[in-house]
Amino acid sequence: MYPLDVVKTRVQLQPAGATGADAYTGMVDCFQKIVRNEGFSRLYRGITAPILMEAPKRATKFAANDKWGKLWRDVFGQEKMTQSLSVLTGASAGATEAFVVVPFELVKIRLQDKASAGKYSGMTDVIVKTVRNEGILAMYNGLESTLWRHILWNAGYFGCIFQVRELIPKASTKKGQTINDIIAGSVGGTVGTILNTPLDVVKSRIQNSPKVPGQVPKYNWAFPGVATVAREEGFAALYKGFVPKVLRLGPGGGILLVVYTGMMDFFRNMREAKLA
Template identity: 80%
Template sequence: MSQDQSLPFIYTFAAAPILMEAPKRATKFAANDEWGKFYRKAFGAEKMNQSLSILTGASAGATESFVVVPFELVKIRLQDKASAGKYTGMIDVVSKTIKNEGVLAMYNGLESTMWRHILWNAGYFGCIFQVKELLPKAETKRGEIMNGLISGSIGGTVGTIVNTPMDVVKSRIQNSPKVAGQTPKYNWAWGACATVMKEEGFGALYKGFLPKVLRLGPGGGILLVVFTSVMDFFRSMKQV
């Protein structure tokens, strides 16, 4: 395959994660905000604390997973070497999956995806709250940005540490097509974790951890700063 031919090929496989990012991030923060209001009212708390931040983040993660699962399934099946040759692109994955496995197959791996996002968001938002409490109060816009980068990066790193095993088994579950009368080897999250540890050792649950944490650690800081800046911009526009 020539270099010119390889570029469309690469972007074909990148389409699913690219299309997923906007609704995923929007759902994450919108759900976190709404769950925060709900839990503050439910527990009679005037403002957030770390326990509520963890609970709110976990609930936002569960909500976010419903948006993410179909995109993740398409991405996993296109990226996996064993199955990539079966499909020509995103639409082909969706079409063949529904035709061969049924509409609900687009939500294969929902349980493991929920655990992945529950753990990441709980770690992310819980750490953001605690780290911001420990950092000196920002007196300038630059200081607010730095605090956001630091707290978000630490939150992204902790979230990645606690959720990587679920990310590993989620990929295996979603890449296991359902066959009538057969129970997939990787069927549900915690059982899949046990299978991986038994057959490959505990370290196998952290395959790909380094590139993931290098992306999601700093990415968590950038994400928080961008979200905060965008929300500040819209608030200022609303007041005009």
């Protein structure tokens, strides 16, 4: 799925009115121009950071969702999860997850941008140069926008999973449960992507803008950044890169839920067998 993320980022970072050989008219055009002008391997530039990020990111997402769910049920005196609590729990888990992913996202964005191709030789080089030139806290540039991005995606994702599971017939077999999880997770991933893409566009621009002493960045805070993009480029610009993003995170949300459920069942069975 990673090439879709590269294309998404390139399209999101492209300024309004861009022209020339590297101006992208859409997802397919971006794919073609990257391969033709930079080589196929460019579609995988920066992949080390997200590979290292995936395990702690997903573990944090579901562990936090479980812990926040128990906390909010106790706070509101609910024995079982409800639709509203699913949304609140997902948002809380998203905020927790954001603190884990920000440095990895910053490295990934700077390596994916074509303009940065000559600046950095790899992940370690990005970290060293960012810390040396901008300070250690620069690794958390875009934290606020990342928080909002993950809050909205996880609220939509877990909220939709709860609702879809309530609406579709209960599965009586393991295969049926897998199908239900694919449907619920894919719907959740799609809705989450619709909700958070404007914040993702702004986050990409914030993290790709080096901090310069004495200068206020054009994109600095999430919602003012959203307003700037909408004013200068039109509302549609807030959904730049939406197609490759939803193609990755829609089905990806279904796969994520199936794998999580399957692994939890696997480890639960192992523990029960050991105790027996």
